[in-house]
Amino acid sequence: MILSALNDYYQRLAEQDKVPVPGFSSEKISFCLVFSREGEPLQIDDLRDTTGKKPQPSTYQVPVDKRRTSGIHAYPLWDKTAYSLGVCAGEGKRLADEHAAFKARQFSLFGESGAPDLRAFLRLLDQWRPDQLAELLGYSDDVMDTNVVFRLDGQQQYLHENPEARRIWVAALESGEGIPGQCLITGEIAPLGTDHPAIRGVRDAQPSGASLVSFNSDAYESYGYSKNHNASISKAAIFGYSTALNHLLRSGDDNRQRLQIGDATTLFWAKARDAAHAEAAEGFFAMLNDPPSDEQEAAKLGSLLRQVAEGRPLAELDSMLEADTQFFVLGLAPNAARLSVRFWYVDNLERLARHYAQHYRDLQLAPMPWKGVAPAMWRLLYATAPSRDGKAKAEDIPPQLAGELTRAILTGSRYPRLLLTNVIMRMRNDGDISGIRVALCKAVLVREARLAAHSNSTTQEVPVSLDPHSTHPGYLLGRLFAELENAQRGALGNEVNATIRDRYYGAASATPASIFPVLLRNVQHHLSNMRKKDKGGLAYKIESEIGAIVDGLGDSFPKSLGIEDQGRFAIGYYHQLQARYTKRGNATVAEESTQGEDA
Amino acid sequence: MAFGIRLHIWGERACFTRPELKTERFSYDVITPSAARGILEAIYWKPAIRWCVDRIHVLKPIRFESLRRNEVAGKLSERTVTKAMKEGRVDEVAYFVDQNRQQRAATILRDVGYVIEAHFEFTSRADDIDTPGKHLDIFNRRARQGQCFHTPCLGTREFPANFTLVESDEAMPFVDDQLSGERDLGFMLHDIDFADGKVPRFFRATMRDGVIEVPPFEEALA
Numbered sequence: 001m002i003l004s005a006l007n008d009y010y011q012r013l014a015e016q017d018k019v020p021v022p023g024f025s026s027e028k029i030s031f032c033l034v035f036s037r038e039g040e041p042l043q044i045d046d047l048r049d050t051t052g053k054k055p056q057p058s059t060y061q062v063p064v065d066k067r068r069t070s071g072i073h074a075y076p077l078w079d080k081t082a083y084s085l086g087v088c089a090g091e092g093k094r095l096a097d098e099h100a101a102f103k104a105r106q107f108s109l110f111g112e113s114g115a116p117d118l119r120a121f122l123r124l125l126d127q128w129r130p131d132q133l134a135e136l137l138g139y140s141d142d143v144m145d146t147n148v149v150f151r152l153d154g155q156q157q158y159l160h161e162n163p164e165a166r167r168i169w170v171a172a173l174e175s176g177e178g179i180p181g182q183c184l185i186t187g188e189i190a191p192l193g194t195d196h197p198a199i200r201g202v203r204d205a206q207p208s209g210a211s212l213v214s215f216n217s218d219a220y221e222s223y224g225y226s227k228n229h230n231a232s233i234s235k236a237a238i239f240g241y242s243t244a245l246n247h248l249l250r251s252g253d254d255n256r257q258r259l260q261i262g263d264a265t266t267l268f269w270a271k272a273r274d275a276a277h278a279e280a281a282e283g284f285f286a287m288l289n290d291p292p293s294d295e296q297e298a299a300k301l302g303s304l305l306r307q308v309a310e311g312r313p314l315a316e317l318d319s320m321l322e323a324d325t326q327f328f329v330l331g332l333a334p335n336a337a338r339l340s341v342r343f344w345y346v347d348n349l350e351r352l353a354r355h356y357a358q359h360y361r362d363l364q365l366a367p368m369p370w371k372g373v374a375p376a377m378w379r380l381l382y383a384t385a386p387s388r389d390g391k392a393k394a395e396d397i398p399p400q401l402a403g404e405l406t407r408a409i410l411t412g413s414r415y416p417r418l419l420l421t422n423v424i425m426r427m428r429n430d431g432d433i434s435g436i437r438v439a440l441c442k443a444v445l446v447r448e449a450r451l452a453a454h455s456n457s458t459t460q461e462v463p464v465s466l467d468p469h470s471t472h473p474g475y476l477l478g479r480l481f482a483e484l485e486n487a488q489r490g491a492l493g494n495e496v497n498a499t500i501r502d503r504y505y506g507a508a509s510a511t512p513a514s515i516f517p518v519l520l521r522n523v524q525h526h527l528s529n530m531r532k533k534d535k536g537g538l539a540y541k542i543e544s545e546i547g548a549i550v551d552g553l554g555d556s557f558p559k560s561l562g563i564e565d566q567g568r569f570a571i572g573y574y575h576q577l578q579a580r581y582t583k584r585g586n587a588t589v590a591e592e593s594t595q596g597e598d599a
Numbered sequence: 600m601a602f603g604i605r606l607h608i609w610g611e612r613a614c615f616t617r618p619e620l621k622t623e624r625f626s627y628d629v630i631t632p633s634a635a636r637g638i639l640e641a642i643y644w645k646p647a648i649r650w651c652v653d654r655i656h657v658l659k660p661i662r663f664e665s666l667r668r669n670e671v672a673g674k675l676s677e678r679t680v681t682k683a684m685k686e687g688r689v690d691e692v693a694y695f696v697d698q699n700r701q702q703r704a705a706t707i708l709r710d711v712g713y714v715i716e717a718h719f720e721f722t723s724r725a726d727d728i729d730t731p732g733k734h735l736d737i738f739n740r741r742a743r744q745g746q747c748f749h750t751p752c753l754g755t756r757e758f759p760a761n762f763t764l765v766e767s768d769e770a771m772p773f774v775d776d777q778l779s780g781e782r783d784l785g786f787m788l789h790d791i792d793f794a795d796g797k798v799p800r801f802f803r804a805t806m807r808d809g810v811i812e813v814p815p816f817e818e819a820l821a
Contacts, residue, residue, distance in 0.1 A: 216622070219672050223791060344706070
């Protein structure tokens with residue numbers, strides 16, 4: 001399904017002339033050697049794009065038959081300098097062989113042809129001496145080890161664009177047909193291919209490219225088939241899927257169809273009525289995954305998602321987004337020289353948008369810990385990594401988690417349980433109870449409760465904002481802990497070396513019965529301290545709040561809290577702490593007025 | 600359905616590996632006919648009969664999960680084995696898993712349930728004493744009692760299959776609502792043509808309200 005969807009995508013791209021035709025591939029070319037009709041080399045043209053800081057090679061569609069690995073294999077009418085010109089920067093042990101292979105290939109392909117351009121090219125190869133290169137006009141050391149194409153002096157087109165050369169090349173490709181068999185992508189009987197091009201651009205995979213289809217150990221082979229014969233895929237389909245994949249993975253800022261989620265390079269594409277609708281859908285999805293930082297744009301997306309969540313059809317909100325647009329999401333992760341499919345997801349745009357809206361709604365927490373719609377998926381994932389001085393590193397994100405979270409968001413299924421345990425463990429370890437982490441806890445619990453709703457469980461709803469009526473012990477203890485911290489802060493100020501949160505958060509959330517009695521005893525000191533410092537009003541407020549919370553708890557503290565309750569603990573803690581900040585304006589006014597009465 | 604049987608199978612995990620994504624395993628969406636045949640053969644098979652899968656009922660929504668495992672990178676070569684047979688000694692017939700390992704990723708199915716509808720045909724090795732009723736009775740009796748030659752599995756040996764016979768007068772198990780409608784599952788492996796050079800054959804699988812019609816093997820060559 002994956003490969004056939006990619007092959008379909010190739011057909012659509014080919015109709016729009018966005019991808020090379022069979023037998024050709026987009027390669028990075030830096031220079032062009034110009035030669036005369038007599039086969040004399042004339043000059044070197046620089047084809048690089050020099051608009052940026054560093055000159056970048058340009059992309060040309062040149063003839064390629066198979067991927068070059070360790071063996072010697074020359075390409076027609078273009079190649080790197082070691083092959084095409086017999087020179088390279090290093091010592092080049094195989095230099096002579098490589099250049100000979102290049103010459104031999106050109107002669108065997110084009111030796112019979114009478115086209116004057118090709119004849120001149122062969123004359124050039126015949127007379128060429130590698131030391132000539134340095135004397136040519138336009139030569140610089142940059143030429144070494146780059147890819148070079150050829151052009152006859154006075155011609156507009158490069159030699160590999162010559163129609164006669166192309167005709168000969170395509171004919172040569174077709175004559176080397178493989179064994180016929182049933183292709184598992186198209187289902188047709190066609191010549192089966194064995195050369196799968198490298199897939200380039202997956203992060204952390206080998207830069208020269210990795211394979212999606214490969215059989216590099218004999219443990220993967222079956223029924224006596226060797227290597228790539230194990231997958232019966234036709235030559236045309238191999239070219240189609242690999243070209244589409246490389247097109248999706250192309251580098252450049254204009255590529256909005258690729259995003260990085262944990263270690264998975266994620267690609268997506270749409271199949272709609274026409275190219276414009278497909279592009280609109282792809283743009284919309286890109287925005288869902290990385291909500292815009294622009295406030296206006298974010299507000300627009302937010303209201304759109306809210307309406308989608310309420311059940312309004314997508315097409316009604318934006319005419320370019322059609323509900324039945326098919327949407328494909330592919331997550332690739334590297335594993336040595338191979339690529340593995342982390343996730344694969346096909347659905348229509350309407351359902352996809354609904355799942356995203358649901359995801360954002362599940363994350364909703366009041367007061368909002370972020371600006372805009374909600375953090376992008378990669379930011380959520382950073383919250384699961386250890387925070388060192390408020391910063392997290394991408395490589396600390398558990399790779400499995402990234403894939404499973406994406407799957408949960410895309411399909412609207414349960415978030416991985418690992419997410420909750422991981423976030424709670426992180427909060428206990430580094431004491432960073434950030435809004436994003438609490439929101440993740442809440443999202444996991446809310447979604448689980450909703451999906452379990454029909455299974456008769458009696459879980460309490462997880463509140464979005466502070467819920468003073470909740471009787472859930474985890475939630476109440478979280479609130480209590482926040483108030484105890486408030487008391488400490490009120491008594492000792494903000495400059496405490498190790499607050500009770502730094503010291504006791506982990507223990508308080510896991511084994512309340514052993515910690516809270518101690519903390520409640522200490523809070524009396526903090527309260528009396530505050531009263532001495534003329535903060536009687538605040539002390540009274542905190543004391544009554546503590547009283548109210550303890551009242552709701554019943555007659556004993558729970559001995560231990562399960563992982564789910566620890567999630568509630570974090571939510572309660574966050575709510576209660578934030579309530580103090582949001583009400584501070586009113587609170588200080590109230591404080592002053594009580595003091596006024598005292599005086 | 601005189602010769603037909605219906606077998607309900609289910610399991611926590613399953614991996615019906617696609618041939619093209621076999622190294623970094625990726626499962627088909629549902630059980631393939633050849634995997635279903637393997638399950639039937641695990642319960643009852645004789646040289647005189649050949650199982651043919653007619654229909655696959657998918658009972659549970661298609662859910663994926665990915666994981667990484669350490670697996671072996673090689674296998675014993677045929678030569679080692681023939682040599683050992685010739686010489687009559689087995690000291691070289693060994694494979695040390697800890698010395699030849701590969702880490703491989705697998706995207707597998709979670710929580711699957713199917714009903715396989717199948718019948719059997721006689722092969723050229725059947726003779727006068729092989730009657731349809733006899734083999735059908737043996738299969739039904741074995742399936743009812745949970746007997747099998749080896750533990751049937753859902754694609755790979757790591758994922759065992761539970762099974763129970765659906766009696767001919769019994770109703771079909773419940774099919775999840777999420778499976779209603781028509782879904783194209785693409786080309787799927789039907790089986791390997793063992794009679795003719797071990798060539799794989801594929802068919803276009805379409806699921807309608809959870810039911811996949813499996814064409815006869817001869818027609819699979821689309």
